[in-house]
Amino acid sequence: xxDEAFTPRIVAFCCNWCxxxxxxxxxxxxxxxxxxxxxxxxxxxxxxxxxxIIKALSxxxxxxxxxxxxxxxxxxxxxxxxxxxxxxxxKELLTYIGIHPDRLLVDWVSASEARKFQRLVxxxxxxxxxxxxxxxxxxxxxxxxxxxxxxxxxxxxxDTCPRS
Amino acid sequence: xxxxxxxxFVCHCGTNxxxxxxxxxxxxxxxxxxxxxxxxxxxxxCSEEGLSSLKQAILEHRxxxxxxxxxxxxxxxxxxxxxxxxxxxxxxLFEFINIREHCxxxxxQTSQAATEKAKRLVRMxxxxxxxxxxxxxxxxxxxxxxxxxxxxxxxxxxxxxxARQGFRVHLVEKAERLGGVVAQLHRLCPTDEDxxxxxxxxxxxVQDDRAITVHMPATVQEVxxxxxxxxxxxxxxxxxxxxDVGTIIVATGADxxxxxxxxxxGRFPNVLTxxxxxxxxxxxxxxxGSAVFINCVGARTPERPYCSRVCCMTxxxxxxxxxxxxxDARVYVLHRDMVTCGIEFERYYRRAMQMGVRFLRYDLxxxxxxxxxxxAEATIVxxxxxxxxxxxxxxxxxxxxxxxxxxxxxSTSHLLKVPLGEAGFFLEAxxxxxxxxxxxxxVFVCGTARWPADVAESISQAYAACSKAAILMQAxxxxxxxxxxxxxxxxxxGCGTCVxxxxxxxxxxxxxxxxxxxxxxxxxxxxxVNPVQCKGCGSCVAACxxxxxxxxxxxxxxxxxxxxxxxxx
Numbered sequence: 001x002x003d004e005a006f007t008p009r010i011v012a013f014c015c016n017w018c019x020x021x022x023x024x025x026x027x028x029x030x031x032x033x034x035x036x037x038x039x040x041x042x043x044x045x046x047x048x049x050x051x052x053i054i055k056a057l058s059x060x061x062x063x064x065x066x067x068x069x070x071x072x073x074x075x076x077x078x079x080x081x082x083x084x085x086x087x088x089x090x091k092e093l094l095t096y097i098g099i100h101p102d103r104l105l106v107d108w109v110s111a112s113e114a115r116k117f118q119r120l121v122x123x124x125x126x127x128x129x130x131x132x133x134x135x136x137x138x139x140x141x142x143x144x145x146x147x148x149x150x151x152x153x154x155x156x157x158x159d160t161c162p163r164s
Numbered sequence: 165x166x167x168x169x170x171x172x173f174v175c176h177c178g179t180n181x182x183x184x185x186x187x188x189x190x191x192x193x194x195x196x197x198x199x200x201x202x203x204x205x206x207x208x209x210c211s212e213e214g215l216s217s218l219k220q221a222i223l224e225h226r227x228x229x230x231x232x233x234x235x236x237x238x239x240x241x242x243x244x245x246x247x248x249x250x251x252x253x254x255x256x257l258f259e260f261i262n263i264r265e266h267c268x269x270x271x272x273q274t275s276q277a278a279t280e281k282a283k284r285l286v287r288m289x290x291x292x293x294x295x296x297x298x299x300x301x302x303x304x305x306x307x308x309x310x311x312x313x314x315x316x317x318x319x320x321x322x323x324x325x326x327a328r329q330g331f332r333v334h335l336v337e338k339a340e341r342l343g344g345v346v347a348q349l350h351r352l353c354p355t356d357e358d359x360x361x362x363x364x365x366x367x368x369x370v371q372d373d374r375a376i377t378v379h380m381p382a383t384v385q386e387v388x389x390x391x392x393x394x395x396x397x398x399x400x401x402x403x404x405x406x407x408d409v410g411t412i413i414v415a416t417g418a419d420x421x422x423x424x425x426x427x428x429x430g431r432f433p434n435v436l437t438x439x440x441x442x443x444x445x446x447x448x449x450x451x452x453g454s455a456v457f458i459n460c461v462g463a464r465t466p467e468r469p470y471c472s473r474v475c476c477m478t479x480x481x482x483x484x485x486x487x488x489x490x491x492d493a494r495v496y497v498l499h500r501d502m503v504t505c506g507i508e509f510e511r512y513y514r515r516a517m518q519m520g521v522r523f524l525r526y527d528l529x530x531x532x533x534x535x536x537x538x539x540a541e542a543t544i545v546x547x548x549x550x551x552x553x554x555x556x557x558x559x560x561x562x563x564x565x566x567x568x569x570x571x572x573x574x575s576t577s578h579l580l581k582v583p584l585g586e587a588g589f590f591l592e593a594x595x596x597x598x599x600x601x602x603x604x605x606x607v608f609v610c611g612t613a614r615w616p617a618d619v620a621e622s623i624s625q626a627y628a629a630c631s632k633a634a635i636l637m638q639a640x641x642x643x644x645x646x647x648x649x650x651x652x653x654x655x656x657x658g659c660g661t662c663v664x665x666x667x668x669x670x671x672x673x674x675x676x677x678x679x680x681x682x683x684x685x686x687x688x689x690x691x692x693v694n695p696v697q698c699k700g701c702g703s704c705v706a707a708c709x710x711x712x713x714x715x716x717x718x719x720x721x722x723x724x725x726x727x728x729x730x731x732x733x
Contacts, residue, residue: 009730009731016238017581017604018583020236024238026265027265033271035267035270035271035274035278035280038288039266040723042718042723043700044701046701047718049706052724055727056730059728061727073578073581073583075581075604077667079667082703082706082707110583111591
């Protein structure tokens with residue numbers, strides 16, 4: 001498939017309190033962006049189960065965004081700390097199962113950051129277009145290359161279990 | 165349970181959705197989806213007509229799941245849930261699809277792609293709706309006590325009004341006196357009455373009211389809990405006190421920008437801010453032969469693009485006052501645009517002109533220059549309307565600076581988990597639909613904490629915030645949304661992974677008796693969620709390794725089904 005014809009299918013999990021509101025503000029501000037993404041509302045970025053992402057990417061969703069409140073702003077105090085920790089590990093895991101880690105984007109968007117939402121969505125769609133359609137058969141991530149430790153938010157105990 | 169019958173309602177929202185997304189096509193598409201027994205388009209689904217059509221369709225087509233594709237759940241979900249309830253349907257059998265903010269408004273140039281996206285979103289919504297289950301809401305009490313943060317005109321007004329409605333109020337002021345910015349003003353526009361005539365009676369009313377406890381100088385250190393039952397820690401010096409309150413009003417006000425380094429401020433002693441001028445007008449018989457007011461100092465610039473709204477009137481007020489004190493004084497207002505909206509303020513502007521105040525327009529790229537020796541002596545300004553340079557004598561230069569977000573806004577925002585806007589002021593839930601509320605239930609905002617506002621607006625907003633808070637406290641109880649987590653004892657292995665993930669300590673491990681077939685010893689325990697303490701973030705659900713923990717309205721099954729549907733077609 002040539003790149004021009006490829007329209008990726010992307011899911012963006014947005015937390016109810018910050019990033020969903022930021023996405024709403026992007027709408028109110030009429031900020032234009034490519035229509036390849038679908039916002040799915042969750043109450044907190046910590047509700048997004050790593051299995052959903054693995055399932056989505058294996059089923060043919062080309063990219064997943066998880067957008068939460070900025071660190072320190074979580075409506076539930078520390079849900080985004082958990083999300084940061086879980087998804088840093090999940091990104092590594094994706095590499096091992098042959099999915100390019102860039103297909104998962106975790107970032108923070110406040111209720112007023114409509115422009116940031118627009119930028120993240122547009123850039124992410126661009127990146128996924130570069131990567132092409134997801135294919136669980138093709139080992140797109142080099143198995144020899146270790147993606148390295150992701151930085152964790154300060155004060156967070158590093159947990160070996162991506163689920164905890 | 166009987167047959168699942170889904171109804172889909174697609175809103176045109178006038179042209180907001182209808183001009184981009186092909187609504188008739190979307191309705192036709194919805195009719196082809198499994199379990200959909202009815203689909204219709206509405207001009208405005210949220211209108212009286214739209215809602216009654218929805219209720220009628222529920223009854224007529226015996227619908228037991230409702231999907232509305234329109235705007236954002238953040239403003240309109242309660243409305244549609246209530247309509248479902250009025251038609252006898254459980255509120256939780258409703259699913260909201262956002263095809264306006266997240267589709268038509270952001271893909272307005274690609275109508276066809278937007279329609280295809282809207283179809284996918286509707287398919288995802290219908291798929292989730294099929295799996296929705298009725299839920300029961302839990303009620304919790306609302307403590308009839310309010311916490312008002314800030315003792316300026318907005319906070320004082322809020323405190324007095326809540327007290328007069330019979331509620332106890334804790335008023336927290338960080339300074340050593342009440343009154344905020346208004347207490348430092350000389351006169352108020354557009355009536356030119358003494359500021360003290362307004363602020364002093366209300367300060368007295370607060371101090372005399374036994375229902376109001378003033379904490380001063382004090383700060384709020386911690387806030388926990390939720391609507392109806394917040395617990396705030398207030399520190400007055402070394403004294404820390406815990407207050408149980410039902411509602412919180414943020415009335416922390418704004419600061420006035422100090423124009424350090426601008427227009428010779430700090431270098432020439434006769435370059436003042438409006439506040440400094442007002443203090444002198446208040447205390448001395450100040451009379452000058454010439455004065456120049458410079459508006460928009462540090463405002464409407466690339467780094468601070470907003471208009472502070474109250475400054476033009478302040479200039480008019482004080483310029484006219486200097487002319488009143490000396491009818492021969494040469495008083496100039498240098499402005500970039502005079503913003504005097506409404507009947508009263510426009511009249512105020514004309515009156516200042518009639519009183520002999522001269523107005524001169526300057527450009528941001530050619531700002532006025534102050535010249536002088538020890539003191540500022542004159543102002544050289546490029547008169548943008550006449551296209552020539554002017555030199556005006558300046559016995560006094562008064563800089564009109566904007567209101568800027570309070571220094572504590574960031575920490576207060578973290579404390580209460582409420583957002584700030586781009587400029588750093590507090591951000592309300594919706595500019596028109598919920599102008600004094602935050603998305604967080606039970607927390608309200610009024611006055612200049614929200615945005616630069618004049619005294620009359622601050623008072624009106626305080627009334628509005630009070631009445632919103634009073635609705636909750638009068639009712640005495642609130643129903644918590646049933647989006648809480650619950651654990652399936654048959655799948656729970658008692659591993660306890662969920663327990664530390666809960667920020668509210670809502671999960672406990674209970675003992676249970678051994679049963680045949682138990683795989684391991686931890687299974688002697690089972691996790692239980694206290695639905696009153698659970699706030700429905702779902703963190704524990706994502707952490708559960710056995711799928712035993714689920715969240716009402718956001719189950720794994722529902723979410724995975726949405727993802728599956730998103731891929732197909």
